[in-house]
Amino acid sequence: MSSIQRPGYSATAHPAAPTRRAPVQRRHVAQWLVLALMLGLFYGVPWLRWHDAPLLLFDIEARRIHFFGLGLRTDAIVPLLWLALAGLAALCLVTSLYGRLWCAYACPQTVLTRLHRAVRRLTTLNGRAGGRTEPVLRHALWAAVSLWTGITFVGYFSPIGGLVGGLPAFELGGWKVFWIAFYALATWANVLFLHEQVCTYLCPYGRVQPWLTDAFTPSIHYDARRGEPRGARAAGGGSVMQRARGLLDPVTARDYVFRAAHPASAGPRPTFSDAHLGDCTDCDACVRACPIGLDIRNGRNDSCIECNACTDACDDTMARNGFPAGLILRTSIARIEQRPPATFRARPLLFGALTALFLVLAITGLLAAS
Structure with missing residues (x-):
């Protein structure tokens, strides 16, 4: 019996199967561009200033938040909460429309893990000396990245210029030293040992994803x-x-x-x-x-x-x-099942409306506080 007569088979072409290789290089370039953007924003924002004030600073000692020239008291941060909710709703909207692009490209865990693997490739040496030198060099470079990450994170809560200036003379307070060491150690151990296990066991994003997506989400x-x-x-x-x-x-x-x-x-x-x-x-x-x-x-x-x-x-x-x-x-499941395009998708419309609403509330509150 010929194969075309075998039960369960069909010679019909599958519309979802591409006939040539996907643009892998373009995707890799996009991943590295997003990595550079995310690292540049994280490490660079504490150094930026707006009208002789930090661009973004959660000043715990003064109980004020500096945000693009606005000096908000800690008891008047409702606009920033609305802004955070707008960002969360926008993330839900992107997930509903395009899938887990955040996880694949921009999540801090993904970015730091990808950076660590780049460090590992950079410290892969050839020759007999490589076996002894590679681990030391790799750990030293990642420890430096982790320490700078801890300093930068604390720099969102205390002026980073003072932090960096106080390091050589050991003039930092005990709490600042503690939090720098804590976040540096957390970054070092988290990425070195856990990698994507954080995504599997700790991050709630994957568990709520079925509520954010539908059959048309890729x-x-x-x-x-x-x-x-x-x-x-x-x-x-x-x-x-x-x-x-x-x-x-x-x-x-x-x-x-x-x-x-x-x-x-x-x-x-x-x-x-x-x-x-x-x-x-x-x-x-x-x-x-x-x-x-x-x-x-x-x-x-x-x-x-x-x-x-x-x-x-x-x-x-x-x-x-x-x-x-x-x-x-x-x-998407809809394309695999050859469904017609949807004219109405409830989840993207809901998340889009929530994003717009929270943005309006945030902008209104910030204008009122200025």
Whole structure:
């Protein structure tokens, strides 16, 4: 019996599967540009001044907040609270429309982790001396970054010029030294040992994501219709898009995914000839590339920060096998299910309205305080 006659298969083209490699370089450039922007803002804002006053300073001793030339008393900071709520609502709006871009690009944990991995690559030396020198140099550089991060963070609550000027002469007060050391140590240990584990176990953002998104929100998905049944095969067989096998129907594809994800309950997977295998070679490159070891092929997981590492790893495997890229791709459930475009999406409208409302309240309050 030919493969096109096999139950569960279809030769229909899949609209969500791209025919050429995604612009990986463009995404990497965007990640590094956002990293530079976030680090520049964090480390630079305490040094900026506005009309001979700090641009942003939470002066605890004077019980005043300096914000773009405004000197707000701590008992009159309601406009800043509205501004913070506007930022939170805007984050919800972006998540609803575009997925977890914050996690993948701009989250401080992501930014510092990416910076640490750049430091690790920078301190990777060649030769016999590298094995002894690399750990010392790596820890020294990251300790310096962590110390400056602690100084900068405290600089949002005490003028940073005085902090830096008092360091050489050891003229800082006990509490300032404590908080600098505390945040420096927290930065050093957090990024060095936890990495994305913070996203999995500590950050609440992933847990509330299902309330922020809908079927039209893009995220990372595995194209099971094209990839299943997965398995190693001889080279040169061609993609299912190039063979008569075609794509699986959605029900059969989900069944194969369930069998692969739950071997204890589903039992051993059946074996298939190369002609009946999907495009997934079961190389586990996507799992190895994931910072927290998720297998995106088993379905969406709230711990996924959509960093696209699995996408890049899978695209490399597809290229080596001569298959089209996009077995793991960024798309929406609605597009996978070929739904028509939505004319009304409640969540983006709600979060957009809340963002506008909170901004109006914040601007009104700031104008009244000026």
